[in-house]
Amino acid sequence: MARTFQQHHQRQTCSLDGVWDFITDPDKRGEAEGWASRFPSGGRKIVVPSCWNNEIGLYDYIGAAWYRTTFNLAETGNIRLVFEGVLHHADVYIDGMHAGYHFGGFTGFDFVLPQLAAGTHELVVRVDSTVDWQTLPTDVADWHSYGGIMRPVQLQVLPDVYIDQFRIDYRLEGDAADVTLQVKLNSLSSESSSVDVRVAAEGLALAAEGVSVPAGGSSTVALKGRLEGVLRWDVDSPELYTFTAVAGRDDYIDRTGFRTIEVHGRDVLLNGRKLYMQGVNRHEEHPDWGFAFPPKLMLKDIDILKDLGCNIVRGSHYPQSQFWIDLLDEHGLLLWSEIPMWGCFMSLETLASPLFIERGVHMLKEMITRDYHHPSIIFWGAHNEIDTRSQEAVELTKAFVGTIRELDATRPVTYATMHPVEDIVLSYFDVIGINKYYGWYEGNVSGFKGMLEKFFEQAEQQGAGGKPVIMSEFGAAGIFGDAGWEPRLFSEDYQADVVTQALRIFRDDPRICGTLIWHFADIRVDVRSDRGYFRDRARSFNNKGLLNEYRKPKLAYRLVREIYRGER
Numbered sequence: 001m002a003r004t005f006q007q008h009h010q011r012q013t014c015s016l017d018g019v020w021d022f023i024t025d026p027d028k029r030g031e032a033e034g035w036a037s038r039f040p041s042g043g044r045k046i047v048v049p050s051c052w053n054n055e056i057g058l059y060d061y062i063g064a065a066w067y068r069t070t071f072n073l074a075e076t077g078n079i080r081l082v083f084e085g086v087l088h089h090a091d092v093y094i095d096g097m098h099a100g101y102h103f104g105g106f107t108g109f110d111f112v113l114p115q116l117a118a119g120t121h122e123l124v125v126r127v128d129s130t131v132d133w134q135t136l137p138t139d140v141a142d143w144h145s146y147g148g149i150m151r152p153v154q155l156q157v158l159p160d161v162y163i164d165q166f167r168i169d170y171r172l173e174g175d176a177a178d179v180t181l182q183v184k185l186n187s188l189s190s191e192s193s194s195v196d197v198r199v200a201a202e203g204l205a206l207a208a209e210g211v212s213v214p215a216g217g218s219s220t221v222a223l224k225g226r227l228e229g230v231l232r233w234d235v236d237s238p239e240l241y242t243f244t245a246v247a248g249r250d251d252y253i254d255r256t257g258f259r260t261i262e263v264h265g266r267d268v269l270l271n272g273r274k275l276y277m278q279g280v281n282r283h284e285e286h287p288d289w290g291f292a293f294p295p296k297l298m299l300k301d302i303d304i305l306k307d308l309g310c311n312i313v314r315g316s317h318y319p320q321s322q323f324w325i326d327l328l329d330e331h332g333l334l335l336w337s338e339i340p341m342w343g344c345f346m347s348l349e350t351l352a353s354p355l356f357i358e359r360g361v362h363m364l365k366e367m368i369t370r371d372y373h374h375p376s377i378i379f380w381g382a383h384n385e386i387d388t389r390s391q392e393a394v395e396l397t398k399a400f401v402g403t404i405r406e407l408d409a410t411r412p413v414t415y416a417t418m419h420p421v422e423d424i425v426l427s428y429f430d431v432i433g434i435n436k437y438y439g440w441y442e443g444n445v446s447g448f449k450g451m452l453e454k455f456f457e458q459a460e461q462q463g464a465g466g467k468p469v470i471m472s473e474f475g476a477a478g479i480f481g482d483a484g485w486e487p488r489l490f491s492e493d494y495q496a497d498v499v500t501q502a503l504r505i506f507r508d509d510p511r512i513c514g515t516l517i518w519h520f521a522d523i524r525v526d527v528r529s530d531r532g533y534f535r536d537r538a539r540s541f542n543n544k545g546l547l548n549e550y551r552k553p554k555l556a557y558r559l560v561r562e563i564y565r566g567e568r
């Protein structure tokens with residue numbers, strides 16, 4: 001899988017990225033016509049991973065498309081196919097047989113195919129980027145509706161007993177860590193097996209001999225140990241530990257960092273120290289790659305975030321690629337990670353839909369299971385801008401927050417509200433994020449002050465007045481290159497004025513523990529002639545980036561940089 005380090009030394013892995021056959025299926029005929037086993041000729045080629053909306057003629061295409069490639073097996077073996085991200089519905093076929101379906105574009109999934117015969121196999125994937133009122137995201141979201149196999153695809157060869165999951169938990173006491181390592185083993189064998197399990201990290205070696213795994217079943221072994229002299233992960237010293245689990249003929253390598261995160265009154269403490277969070281919201285998007293953001297540019301984005309003086313970034317509005325989160329771990333940048341629940345125009349019917357809630361819960365599980373070990377992740381975000389004045393939001397919040405806490409008791413849970421003074425879900429969260437756009441959608445920047453007073457008053461009444469509050473979105477549009485003598489709407493000057501004045505208000509208010517500017521860089525938006533949303537998105541871009549879409553800095557970037565770096 002695409003990580004900054006190797007996850008397997010023993011397990012054979014092979015990338016299936018490259019040039020695949022591709023055909024769109026606007027009439028959705030492919031299933032009826034058996035394209036899974038007779039892929040039609042006349043298609044074009046496409047590179048995997050990518051988003052098809054970056055290809056000529058497909059800019060606006062939302063719907064079904066079919067992908068095809070082949071792979072060879074030198075000998076019969078157990079195969080695991082790993083997909084890191086397919087937008088949004090994926091049906092996978094091997095040699096014409098349906099291997100499975102997955103919904104959710106921003107989290108990965110896999111299929112295990114036991115005893116696949118030696119020889120050439122055909123892999124066909126039907127991808128459908130259709131979104132509706134019950135999908136996450138729904139059909140209205142403030143970004144371009146990309147489709148495609150947008151993250152890497154990998155083939156793995158598994159032994160009969162393999163490591164399905166590996167979870168690292170710890171409790172810190174000074175510079176010692178009590179570590180619990182859980183290794184879940186699956187068997188593809190028709191007989192029960194016995195394997196030795198070993199886990200090693202720098203300064204730690206644990207083992208369990210002869211772990212029995214029932215035929216076709218699974219076993220989980222928990223190993224406990226103590227690591228002394230732990231170097232903590234922190235924003236200015238991102239110390240990482242690599243854990244290697246070996247079970248019989250299989251292995252699984254992952255990394256973590258040791259650190260504590262606590263909420264103490266209005267403050268968030270990292271390793272016991274109060275943390276003032278300063279950062280931006282960032283979409284993993286680029287006009288030439290869509291959401292298939294290339295690793296080289298990720299590294300550049302890290303450099304830019306560092307240059308800007310950020311210590312946190314919000315992964316707006318979906319689980320970002322693992323490669324990106326690895327880079328954040330390595331560079332000491334914190335991450336607010338969330339699922340694609342963009343609720344600004346969402347109906348109450350959507351919020352109450354059992355299918356929608358079930359999909360959200362499933363995505364939260366996939367996100368947390370995938371990313372649990374990353375020390376950079378400081379908060380799990382449950383939702384963004386849903387109607388938190390409604391009972392429907394309360395019920396959904398209970399389901400989402402309950403799921404998060406069940407899977408991870410170590411990280412604070414947050415969300416972003418656009419109704420801060422009428423919100424009725426404050427009490428369910430550890431940290432409150434406020435999205436407000438004074439100076440852009442409403443009034444002028446000074447409106448933030450009155451809003452905050454009202455917010456704290458009403459939060460107090462709900463018993464949530466003393467919680468940490470982070471300004472999770474604020475900003476204004478500024479078209480790159482449009483500068484003048486006066487701050488006109490849409491000019492770089494206007495944007496810079498709004499952002500810097502807002503920052504001054506928030507930084508002077510001791511009740512605010514951080515700021516996340518909307519946003520890092522301009523992104524493409526679906527502005528369609530047949531609907532009324534986002535008509536103010538000039539160029540069909542959300543232009544509130546401190547950088548333009550090609551990462552060129554606007555005036556606001558330069559001024560925020562001075563503020564975040566304490567030079568102003």
Ligand code: ADA
Nearest residue numbers: 142384385435473518542544
């Ligand atoms: C919201 C939303 C963002 C973006 C922003 C804007 O707060 O969460 O995704 O749409 O507004 O630019 O209006």
